[in-house]
Amino acid sequence: MLLPVIQQPDPRLREISAPVEKITPELKKLAADMLETMYALGNGIGLAAPQVGRLCRMFVCDVSESRDQPRILINPVLASHNQEKTKRAEGCLSCRGFEGLVERYAKVTVRALALDGKKMTVKADGLLARCLQHELDHLDGIIIMDKAEPAPPDRQDDAKKII
Numbered sequence: 001m002l003l004p005v006i007q008q009p010d011p012r013l014r015e016i017s018a019p020v021e022k023i024t025p026e027l028k029k030l031a032a033d034m035l036e037t038m039y040a041l042g043n044g045i046g047l048a049a050p051q052v053g054r055l056c057r058m059f060v061c062d063v064s065e066s067r068d069q070p071r072i073l074i075n076p077v078l079a080s081h082n083q084e085k086t087k088r089a090e091g092c093l094s095c096r097g098f099e100g101l102v103e104r105y106a107k108v109t110v111r112a113l114a115l116d117g118k119k120m121t122v123k124a125d126g127l128l129a130r131c132l133q134h135e136l137d138h139l140d141g142i143i144i145m146d147k148a149e150p151a152p153p154d155r156q157d158d159a160k161k162i163i
């Protein structure tokens, strides 16, 4: 089922989302609907629960070109990161028409629960590292407008994939 993606300045985008206490059939349905919604949006590579108005700590993402490697992270935390940072243009499914350069850690390790309740560790660099940090921000009510600086025209192609 496709879900409406709420848009800035909806105040729900600014809330701190609550931890998931139990993985219920309803939560699994929400995850499936979020993936379906993200894929339907074409260039979306990540979607956090608060973006569909559900203030719980879960997001979905898929940075693969083939769009067939979905990830679902529940109660994710940034466990570690290196010191190197990179700056690239980002867009956001909840900030249509806006893009800007955002500085992120180049390499991160994120711990989370999978949909079956098992612990998972995701070590990421490149686009996935950027996507994970963008989605983690959503769970804390932070959006790219808080962090972005204007993208010069020659850098705007970076934001064709929106998170």
Ligand code: NI
Residues within 6 Å of the ligand: 091, 092, 093, 094, 134, 138, 163
């Ligand atoms: Ni976003």
